Amino acid sequence: MTTLGIAGLQTQARSWRQRVRQLVWRLAPGDLDRIVLRHSRIYILPTPRGAALLATLATMLLTAMNYALSLGFALTFLVGGMVAAALLATFRNMAGLAVAPLGAGEAFAGGDLEFNLSLASGSRQRIGITVAGRQGLPNSVDLAPGATRPIAISIPAPKRGHLGLGRISLSSDFPLGIWRAWAYVHFPLTGTVFPAPEAGAPPLPPGHHGSYVGRSSRLADTELAGLRDYERGDAQNRIAWKAVARGAGWYSKQFEGTGGGGVLELHWVELPVGIDTETGLSRFTAWILSAERAALPFSLHIPGTVLRTGQGAGHRRAALTALAVFPPASAR
Amino acid sequence: MIRKRASPPLTPVQVAWLGALLASAQWPLWSHLLIWNAVAGAALVVARVALPPKWRALTGHRRWLLPLLALAAALGIRTELGYFLARDPCVQFLYLLVGIKFIEARDARDGTLLICLALFLSLTQFFYLQTITAALSAVPVLLALGGTLASLRSGIAAAASDWRAQLGATTRLILQGVPIAALLFLIFPRLAGPLWGSPTEAGARSGLSDSMRPGSISELSLSDAVAFRVDFNGSPPPQAQRYWRGPVLSRFDGHEWRAVYKLLPGRFVSRQVRPIEYTVTLEPHGKAWLFALEHPSGLPRSPTGDPLAPTSNDIAYLTYDQQLVAKAAVAQALRYTQRSSLRDSYPGTDDNPRESLQLPLGNPRTLAFAKELRGRVDSDRAYVRAVLDWFHNEPFVYTLSPPLIEQEPVDGFLFDSRRGFCEHYAGAFTLLLRAAGIPARVVTGYQGGEMNPDGDYMIVRQSDAHAWAEALLDGQWQRFDPTAAVAPSRIERGLGAALPAGELVPYFARLEMTWIKSLRLRWDAVNYQWQRGVVGFNLERQRDLLRDFGFEGARPWQIVAVFAGAIFIWGVLLLGAAQLRRSGVDAEVALWNALCRRLARSGLARAQEEGPLAYTRRAGRRWPQWAGVLARIGQRYAELHYGPGDPKREQKLKELKTGIEALPRSRALNKASSSANVVTAPPETVE
Structure with a gap:
């Protein structure tokens, strides 16, 4: 009382x-x-x-x-x-x-x-x-x-x-x-x-194939999953020429089962040593957005919060919110 | 100019509204201004509205244009009028200044300044005229003011708005404000005198003056202008007795009669004859004297005022020669109630007869004739009669256009031309009496007056201006009117009857009643009411009004309280009672919010996304003994707020209310639950 x-x-x-x-x-x-x-x-x-x-x-x-x-x-x-x-x-x-x-x-x-x-x-x-x-x-x-x-x-x-x-x-x-x-x-x-996405963030870390079986693995390799920003070195047959012709910009087609390799795991501890918290949060934000564009399931592991692998708007919002309020109240 | 924040530039619609406002403020002043000024000021306003934008390069040079033009205008006005720091030049300057400011006006801030200047400018027209037409000419200013303010408010959006709809909206606002305006007009305290300066620069106004030379009164007689209007208490006296006494002229230099200013107090005539009472509304004439029927038997009082009021004696005083002289020049319409005994003589005890015997050099034939005539009769009285008979018998002509005589004017008139107007007769008669050793003087004023059939009051016009004489015989000042000896009909029936055919008679002095004349008399009656009721509403009238409404001797705070009460009633009426009442639509929200606040104070705030059912359930868990009440409150609220329209709405609202009132106050709520073991049954108020 x-x-x-x-x-x-x-x-x-x-x-x-x-x-x-x-x-x-x-x-x-x-x-x-x-x-x-x-x-x-x-x-x-x-x-x-x-x-x-x-x-x-x-x-x-x-x-x-x-x-x-x-x-x-x-x-x-x-x-x-x-x-x-x-x-x-x-x-x-x-x-x-x-x-x-x-x-x-x-x-x-x-x-x-x-x-x-x-x-x-x-x-x-x-x-x-x-x-x-x-x-x-x-x-x-x-x-x-x-x-x-x-x-x-x-x-x-x-x-x-x-x-x-x-x-x-x-x-x-x-x-x-x-x-x-x-x-x-x-x-x-x-x-x-949410934290501002880091400009010029490094490319997504390589994917991990864990025990989680994503929805994506059940799909054929050739199925178009989405578009991502064109990056130097992408194969010409992957370029979304229709989008280029419309003047919408340069994109590469993403196919399931290719690219990052299925599931992305974002670990706070895997960030480079010495990076400051805000930059780290910005980089995670940028990666989450990239993963979202690439239709890549991801999991988030930051101090105080662990989000299991998932995908979609709700998952994304949960992840970004966790980054926004980092460090979480319970860890403060 | 330092601008804190950029003000939006004026749009064409705003410029058009401002132009309308300025033009409607300017035009009533045209007839009172220098011609070049009137034209230039109006042309500037028209130019700004009408010229295409590329011609308005002037707005780019505002830094030097405004001061330069203003300086030029000030210099021009100073040169024309000869002075600047006075009311009239300032009006002239303001008139031109609004045009200059308008031509270079650029943004909404300039618009605000122009609105204020135009509003003040439209007030200045009342310096010159306060007639009905002048009042009506201020109406367009009010209409344009509303439109201009609205267009400045809405900025760019005003382009689409309809000016007719705007006029309608402004009219509605003005009409809503009329009760306030009328109340303020009636109870706002009026001053007895000016705050600063003297408001007497009325300029030359037509009327009698304190001197009289051949031609001065006949000139005045050509004017139809109203001198004063009279309401009689009872029936008016016959025309032949309507001698309205004005300036008395005693000093003669051979050409001109002048007043002597010795402000010795006089004595009223004894009331042998029952005095008649009347109220005069005197048009402002810029001079100090008041007019009264011969002879006044008391001082003028403020109309219908208390005769014992100390202020009532302050208007004027009586001089020894029976003139009523006001304490200040009559610069605005003045109303006073006067009593007179209708007599043609008064005791001459108070003054010095030698002053009335003074003879100038010249006019030798007149002096010789007087001596010769006086020698033929044996008394002064017989001599006066002989002179009047002489006027009557000799071929004298009463005319408005006598010949002008430069040398020895009295000799020339009496013995050569024999054509003259009343000032000739009165002047020559007085001189003839003085030459015979009889004290005499000229009295000017008005004789006659016309009853207005539409208003039952008398109009005395400048065309009724008259001059007569009085002589001191046997200790009495006796009135003599030599004009009556020449043209008796002037006294009996007025100027129009007395003048020979073919002379130009002022319109209203003519005898025949045409429909135009009757129409104009009707209009005069309306104007008279206006003059009395609106323009002449002053301190005294206000006091009378307050007395009539039972506020006599009311303290200022009482008047203010009455005013505040009236304003409140006005506001309530305008807003409609519905605005002050909480409307039924949201009653349940108010109750629900009250509950939420109370529970929050007890430590259980509603979460943002928590619905009423969930919240009351949570509260019920917290205070289990109230769970039933709380659940029903939540249920009722959800039904009322989210449910469809309900015929039993009022009843449910009442249930919600009683339910919430049944809950204890926040502290009691916690106390009850901290001694948690005592579980009391919730009162069954809700069902």
């Missing part, structure tokens, strides 16, 4: 100040499910253009007061009324908008990790809703009444490991661009960033 005791302490430690801070800034991923934007979550402030307009209105008001211009008051207040109505319109454009997490994509370090959300407009039309993550380009959409559409947020992923979406903001300055309404939403969405 010790864990419960700790949990109780944590509950008490969340002071009212922390709770207010979470309500205002949404710094922790506290939004578990679909969020419908309400007045408690929507903030509105004037844009720079709106501030300039308000300053002009103040000047006009002073002038009307000084010169006792009744129609000056009327004009100032009419514009002021329009500004106030625009504030409500800006709010209405945001209120009732629903946003839900869909999932996170995958990326190699140095690329962009894509997170998917869905926006639902509810009963009214939404115009110029801008969704922005911490970094990366904001994404702006219009929604018809009753529409639901996915929206992707790309976040730069410089390092391997887990990458959270973090706090996102939804904003809009519809209709006049003088008010900007925004809301913070923080979903606990996390994607995996």
